[in-house]
Amino acid sequence: MMGTTMEIETPDFAVLDQAAVATPTDLRLVIGACIASGVSHLGSSTMPFQISALIDRFHISASSAGMFGFFEILSLSIAMVAMLPLLRRLSYGRRAVLGAALISIGHVLIYVGPPWLPWLWGCAIVGGTGYGIIFSAFIAGASGADNPDRVYSLACGGGLIVLVGTIMTLPWGAALFGPLGPFLSIAAVSCLLAPFLSYLGDTVPPSFREAxxxxxxxxxxxxxxxxxxxxxxxxxxxxxxxxxxxxxxxxxxxxxxxxxxxxxxxxxxxxxxxxxxxxxxxxxxxxxxxxxxxxxxxxxxxxxxxxxxxxxxxxxxxxxxxxxxxxxxxxxxxxxxxxxxxxxxxxxxxxxxxxxxxxxxxxxxxxxxxxxxxxxxxxxxxxxxxxxxxxxxxxxxxxxxxxxxxxx
The missing domain is CATH 1.20.1250.20 (MFS general substrate transporter like domains)
Structure with missing residues (x-):
């Protein structure tokens, strides 16, 4: 029985090891992880600014604006897990770029769309799904590194820089495009940083998925x-x-x-x-x-x-x-x-x-x-x-x- 167990498990561990070596702790992975960490947390970190923008522009109640935040965070959490089987054929980098596109689309639609609560909440779901896809791609992309503790530590620190830099652009967006300008600022940052998200990985070997x-x-x-x-x-x-x-x-x-x-x-x-x-x-x-x-x-x-x-x-x-x-x-x-x-x-x-x-x-x-x-x-x-x-x-x-x- 013990011999049979070793015959089954050893190839799986070898595959895991090869996958880890295939995604070393290199500069490209660290940069991609830093950007993904920062962008995936933009929604929750800028939520006070988003809610204030909706109230100022559409004069909706605080509870209605709060529901916007609820739908965005809830869809982020659900997308992290639910989208995994649907996107298994895409590399981590491509998943993250797709997430950035959804963030941009959702936020731009808020700017150009009507002050209709179901519309706003739907846009929140689109944007939240984008954040969730990037978040899951970031976690999975860095998990195969030789030293994941180091990659995640660097990514969390680098993500703070992305967050602070984005928050600094929100007043400029409001000054240039009105109360809803912060949504355009977030969309623009997501688009500009999307190419770096591809650094999370170009391929996801099927054998690695199985292992x-x-x-x-x-x-x-x-x-x-x-x-x-x-x-x-x-x-x-x-x-x-x-x-x-x-x-x-x-x-x-x-x-x-x-x-x-x-x-x-x-x-x-x-x-x-x-x-x-x-x-x-x-x-x-x-x-x-x-x-x-x-x-x-x-x-x-x-x-x-x-x-x-x-x-x-x-x-x-x-x-x-x-x-x-x-x-x-x-x-x-x-x-x-x-x-x-x-x-x-x-x-x-x-x-x-x-x-x-x-x-x-x-x-x-x-x-x-x-x-x-x-x-x-x-x-x-x-x-x-x-x-x-x-x-x-x-x-x-x-x-x-x-x-x-x-x-x-």
């Missing part, structure tokens, strides 16, 4: 990782969604709250660079656990803040730890499944969980306090770590060992 879809690709460790990831995302969303309100409640100056966003982005970038530097040199479990625990504790510090200094410390630490945790969650998913399915499922769960966390946090604030919010956030972030992490670490070691065995 990645084998019975070992979604083992017990992968499901535990997804469960831990979901709890972590819900917990961070519970607190982070109300971070501004917490600051105002303890009379933190508005200018400080705004400045913290810029400072946090810069420090998050450097945290990703640190994550890239230690990737392959430190056991990936260490930065993964540190990122999750650090995020939970920073959420608690933010919610329990008693003055400006403690609030600033909580927000800054949140940015540092959440960027490390996110990159290494993606890296761990890639090690468990070189086909990118676990990472794609994790990314989709992350977006859905983040959306769920906000209303949960709202209920806690309405019927409790910010202190209760902090305890709920940290509990959700870290409660599954002790139960799940040992099995996840064991699965990661086994995956690394199998790849090492395949390499001889």
């Amino acid at each position: 990645a879809g084998g019975r070992d690709s979604l083992g017990w460790g992968a499901f535990l990782l997804l469960a831990m990831w979901t709890g972590y995302s819900v917990g961070s969303s519970i607190v982070w969604s109300f971070a501004d309100n917490i600051g105002r409640a303890i009379h933190v100056p508005e200018g400080v709250i705004v400045t913290l966003s810029s400072v946090g982005i810069v420090l998050g970038f450097f945290a990703n660079m640190l994550g890239a530097a230690i990737a392959g040199r430190v056991n990936r479990v260490v930065p993964l656990v540190a990122g999750i625990l650090g995020t939970g504790l920073s959420c608690m510090l933010t919610a329990l803040a008693w003055n400006t200094a403690s609030y600033c410390a909580g927000v800054v630490l949140y940015w540092i730890f959440v960027m490390i945790a996110y990159a290494y969650l993606l890296g761990a998913a890639a090690v468990l499944d070189r086909g990118g399915r676990v990472g794609t499922l994790g990314g989709g769960c992350d977006r859905i969980a983040y959306a769920i966390g906000a209303p949960i946090g709202g209920l806690i604030v309405d019927h409790g306090s910010y202190h209760m919010l902090g305890f709920a956030g940290v509990l959700s972030c870290i409660m599954l770590v002790p139960a799940c992490m040992p099995a996840i670490a064991r699965a990661l070691r086994q995956s690394d060992a199998r790849l090492s065995f395949a390499r001889g």
Whole structure:
């Protein structure tokens, strides 16, 4: 029986190893991953500007504009998973370019279309689908790298640069094209960066798909990782969604709250660079656990803040730890499944969980306090770590060992 098992499994591991070598950690892959990471997060990161633009131009209610955001984020999450079987014949690069085209089409249609709510929500679904396709292509394209932890860390840091640069263009779009100008700005950026998305990969070997879809690709460790990831995302969303309100409640100056966003982005970038530097040199479990625990504790510090200094410390630490945790969650998913399915499922769960966390946090604030919010956030972030992490670490070691065995 053991001999039969080895005859079946060894070729699959060899295929996985060849696929990993075929997509090295080279400059083209890193550039494509950085651009894809940034573009795929444009929708959620610019959502306040999109909602404000719709209200200013069409004079719709806040709830109707909020539904626009709901449909865009929901379609992103669904597209990440649902579009995988439909686009299997396309390379990762071509999928991402298709996603950029859908983003541009959806946003341009908002600009030229009528102020009809079903039309606006339909455009949100088109654009959200584009974001989801790029997101899944980014995760799957980088999952076959020799050192996925490093690629994801660099991509998350580079994606921040894309986000900041795009947000800077939104006021120009509004000045040139009116209230809906930000939608054209996002469409233009998506078109301009689309050629770089093709760097994610030109080919997807059928043998790699078969190996990645084998019975070992979604083992017990992968499901535990997804469960831990979901709890972590819900917990961070519970607190982070109300971070501004917490600051105002303890009379933190508005200018400080705004400045913290810029400072946090810069420090998050450097945290990703640190994550890239230690990737392959430190056991990936260490930065993964540190990122999750650090995020939970920073959420608690933010919610329990008693003055400006403690609030600033909580927000800054949140940015540092959440960027490390996110990159290494993606890296761990890639090690468990070189086909990118676990990472794609994790990314989709992350977006859905983040959306769920906000209303949960709202209920806690309405019927409790910010202190209760902090305890709920940290509990959700870290409660599954002790139960799940040992099995996840064991699965990661086994995956690394199998790849090492395949390499001889």
